[in-house]
Structures are given as structure tokens and as C-alpha cells.
Amino acid sequence: MDLQPTDDQLALIEMVTGFASDRFPIDVVRSFGEPNGFDRDRWTELAALGTFGLALSEGEGGVGLDFIDAVLVHEALGSALVPGPLLAATLSAGLVDGVLDGSVLPAIVDIPHDGPIIVEHFRSSDVLLMVDDDGVRVAPSAHAVGIDVVHSTDPTSPVSILESVPAGDLIGGPELAVAWRQRGSLLASAQLSGNSTGSTNLAVAYAKEREQFGRPIGSFQGLKHLLADSWIRTEIARSSVWAAGVMIDESDVGSVDRAVSGARLTAARAATENAKTCVQVHGGMGFTWEVDAHLFLKRAWVLETVFGSVDEAAEIVARLYAAD
Amino acid sequence: MHLRDSESDAQFRSEVREWLRGAVASLPEPPATEDWPGRRTFDAHWQGLLFEAGYAGINWPSEHGGRGATPTEHLIFLEESAAAKAPDVGIGFVGQMHAGPTIIAEGTEAQKSHHLRGILTGDHAWCQGFSEPGSGSDLASLRTRAFRDGDDYVISGQKIWTSHAMAADYCEMLVRTDPNELKHKGISWLIMPMNLPGIDVRPLVTVHGSTEFAELFLDEVRVPVSNLIGEENDGWRVANVTLSFERGTGFVGELLDTTSVFRDLIALARSTKRNGATVWDVDGIRHEFGILGADLDALWAFTKRNVSQGARGGMVMGSGSGFKVAFATTQHRLGDLAIRVLDRASLSLDDVDGKPTGELVHSKLHAFAISLGGGTTQIQQNIIAERVLGLPRER
């Protein structure tokens, strides 16, 4: 048993974190949300790092690492709010040509039983990946009819509403759908866990610098305790995210479904609560568009719906505990 | 990163499991909560079995009579003990987790040979006399005085919330040896035998209605100077030394107990009828079970992270504080859920319809022991804010 990152994994995290702060600083992240703002060159650079092929074998053009390594990388990307269809690319890199090197941009949707079909990054995408109980299908995005939403809740995750989905080509049956939902859910939770770190760091930095009553606001215990709680929520979230990631690689050590749903619950809570704290700590500036706090909150709202809501996750954990 | 046991860990696990099966089966019925002599005997007997089998002081260095197990083996041992429903450390807590390691680190050869074996065999039980009525969170303000008089220290003052004082042979004491020094300076760490004249132990009734802890009234108690651990006036540092031994296993037993209460509560919810269905069929209750299940799994994963880090030497800054706060929150929430599941059956501490109401209400109250004892939640939040996040001190 060893549930702390190895030296190699720490180096990987550091590399991705460095790349993100270098190539995806927050103004670049913001520009992705503008009309035609999706910067394909930067996306290709991200792909060139091997980001989407971490857990693919070298024979498939991947890096030959484990799924947990993809989880760690998604966490690092989430903390920097790196935009784009990160998990769609990671899931499909071995199955859809061009995704691995970034030349083909996928969008993904878990087709809902009812209600609108809302897809992130559809307007920039080349292919649409469609998941339902029968399997996974792929179609050129041009075959789908969608209306781009003018004002997306998360400005850096532009969404479109599809009027219909194309038939597309089947790339895998029900088992692939199950695997994608499980892995996709965990990759979203990993981004949520990272998101919770990002907003905490932002809030802590502001609390050290902003002064009121002649001293830094971070010296007030009311804020200290809010921020300590943020830190704790992150540690809890990343514990369950990491454990679930390792369990996907070592599926005999426990219930993967329970772990993945548990990770969604702790990571969604950490991301949404920590981002709220981040806004609160920034005071009136936190209510402005200019301060990045709201971007963490809004991205968290997007991610917590991806491949399962928190309510579904709670139901799954409860039922699996009861069945155990 | 891995969750699987290594080959040697798997081997260790099966040995431990095998041994526990036989040892637990051989145990007599556990005594009643208030039967202190009975508890003392029971816990000492179990400790004696551990000692004979080579599992006593599992994480202590072998040159001091321990097993010298790795943090991971220690975790496995605790996990298997919980699965086998083996007794927990009980009255041996302070000796094994605190006084013993402190003596190993700071004691003289004479002190080591006099005390360590008794802790390992279960013959000696210890308690901790740190807190005072005026000094809890602000422990360094403590005032219990120890004057030097020839070869003795003469101790007068009062200690409070001293767990298991009713059954202890020794007390690890923090006393003020220099009244002119404020706070951390001027404090010493002393071994106080509990049978000395001048010690009055008065049971303090807890919210459970039991006497788990006590007040100690000390009136000119004469403790030999040879019972000083470390240097005079260096007791604050000595008291903190044991923290550096922490390898993430501190709350494992408690966490596993809580998880077993959680599972029992699921079974109870499923078997309790309400409004023509079961309590489990109430969506809001099942939702809460889901969240708590996720939190317990997360705390277990957090424990494994901390133990993994401990195995590499040292702990991640703040991880002990963070774990304790999160665990206390989960405990409180589980207690609230237990009351919702029991509904009006919770009004009786005596079992109702075969439901363990008393046990569940007790475990709800026990959440306060986690959020108060050993540094309150607020103190842990201060520690995280200042030492981990680097926020400026208030004053």
C-alpha cells in the first residue's frame, strides 16, 4: 500500500503545473470562452505533452502509465482551470484518430433520458462522442444540429444545446459505456479536487495581502477558520479521488463504483464550497467579473454534473454500502 | 501508487488474522463500563496476550521491547483487529501511545528499564495529567506547582479531565517548576506514581453518565527528582516529542469503530419500519447515508495517505489536525443521522425493541470527545491556518 505520489508522479504533476502556468495563464483561460476563442495551437501543445495518452500503452502511441497518473494530471489541470474537453480527449484518445495529438477536438455527451442535451465545447469540436446505455458512438460534429448558447454559465466552458443527435458509428458497446462513465466521472472529480486547491490558493494569497483595520484580513480568525476548512475539504477530496484512481488500476481492492461516486461527493463539495469561500474572502472584489474567484465556482458547477450528479452519487454509495 | 498489500504485508496480514481469531475467541466477557477493576484486569489480560505473541508495542523500536513494525504493518494490525472485533487499547492508551514513546525518546536508561516493560505487558496503566481547570487550549499557562525539596519535587495543584485516572498506576504530569517563567518556559515533565500520599482522585461524570475521566487534587505530593524526564524546565519540548512519532495511525481504531457503527446503522435503518415502509426507504435518510459513506471512505483513504507518508518518514504538515477536524465533523453528522433513524426510540438509553439505542446515543455524544479532546476543532483550525496556509497570527 502506498497512497502518496511517487517521485515520478510528483515530477509529472510539477511538469504539468509548470506548463499550465506558462501556457494557460488565467487571461488565456478566459479568452477560450470568447467567440472563436478556442486556441487550437495551445490545445495541440497540451496534447504534445502526452496529456491524453498517459494511460495508453506505448504501442498505442501513449505514455504507458496508469490511470492514476491521468487522474493526477487532471487534478493539476483543474487547479489551473485549463479549459477544453480534457476528459473527452483522455477517454477517446485510443479510439478516435487525431484526438491523441490534438488535431481532432472531441466533445462528449452522456445522452440524458429526458431534458435538454447540453454539450460543453461543442461549437469548437470536430467530433461528437455520445454515451448511452448501449455503448459509445462517434459522429462528425457537423452532423449534429446544435444551437450555441450565447451566455454560458461558466464563461470558459461554452455550451451548445443539441436539437438532435446523429446516429454516428458505434465504437464500443455497453461495457465501454460503463467504463467511460466510471472513468469520465473520476476525471471530472479529479478536476474538481484540483479546482478546490486553485480557489484556496487564490483566497489565501488575497487574505495575506488585503488589509483592513490596519492588518491583513488573513489575521482575522473568522477568515482563518473558513480557509482552514477549505484546506481540509481539499485533503479529503483528493484522498478519495486518489484512492478511486488507484482502484481503477487495481480493481480487486474494493468497490470501484463506490469509490468513484464517493470521490464525486467529496470533490464536488470541496470545489463548490472552497470557491464560495474564495468569493467571500475577496469581499466586494469577489463579486466582480475581473477577479477570478467566480471562474472557479462556475467551472465547479459544470464539472459536478459530468457523468453523474451528487445526488446520484450519494444514492450509489448508500446502496453499495448496504449491499456490502 | 498502490492499494494492494505487498507480498510481505499480505503475509503479515494473514499471520495477524490467524492469531487474532484464536486470541479473541479465548477472551472472557468484557466487564461493565463502571467496573474499573474489571476493566483494568480485562485490558491488562489482552495486553498480556499481545505481549506474549510479540504484538505489544507494535510500532515501538525493537531495542525497547517493541515489534518495530512498519507504519503499514501497524495499519494492517489495527485493521485486522477491528475486523476480528478485538479489544481496543483501552486503559493502555496513554502508556502505549504517549508516555512509553516519550520515555523511549527522552528517558534515562534507569527510567526505560523501570517503565517500558510494564507498559508493554499491560501490568502498568498510565494517565495524562496535562490539562488544568484554567489551562485547556492554553495549556502552557498551567499552574500546578512543583517545588524542589532535596531529592523530591513537592507538587500542589489541580488537574482535570484526566482520562482513566481511576485505574492508572502512573500519571505523566506537566508541572510548573519555575514560577517566574511564563508559558512554555518553566514547565517540567514528571512521572507521578498514583499511589502517593496527597493525591485525591475524584471521578468527574461525563455526558455519558460514566466516570471515564477524573479530577486530580494534589496536595504536597512528593515525587522523587529521578522521575523527571528530560531537563528541568524543558517539559514543553518533551511533551511535544511524541508528536514527532506520529505516523498517521493515531485515529485508526476510532475510525474503524465509527465505520462499524455506520454499518450497524444501515442495518437498523433497513429493518426499522416507518409509515408502511422502512426508514431506509426515506430518500433524505439514504442520501445522508451516501454522504457519510463517502466521507468515511475518504477518511480511510486520508489515513492511508498519512501512513504512506509516515512510512517515508515524517508527516505532511497539518495532516493530523486536518484529519481530526474532518473526522469530528463526520462523527457529529453520523450521530445526528443515528438520532433520525431511531426517532423517538432515542429517548431511551435502554434498548428498545432490541435496537441498540443506548450505544448509538453514546456514539453521538462521543463525537464531542473528538472535537474537544486533544486540541479542539478551533485550535486545529488555527494550526492549519497559521502553520500550513501561513496566515498571520492574530496578535
Ligand SMILES: Cc1cc2nc3c(=O)[nH]c(=O)nc-3n(C[C@H](O)[C@H](O)[C@H](O)COP(=O)(O)OP(=O)(O)OC[C@H]3O[C@@H](n4cnc5c(N)ncnc54)[C@H](O)[C@@H]3O)c2cc1C
Ligand atoms: C473526552 C476527553 C478526554 C480528555 N482527556 C484528557 C486527559 O486524559 N488528560 C488531559 O490532560 N486532558 C484531557 N482532556 C482535556 C482536553 O485536552 C481539553 O478539554 C481541551 O484541550 C480543551 O480545553 P478546555 O476544555 O479548557 O476548553 P477551552 O480551552 O476553555 O475552550 C473552550 C472553547 O473555546 C475555544 N477556544 C479556546 N481557545 C481558542 C482560540 N485560541 N481560538 C479559537 N477558539 C478557542 C475552544 O475551541 C472551545 O470551543 C480531555 C477532554 C475530553 C473532552
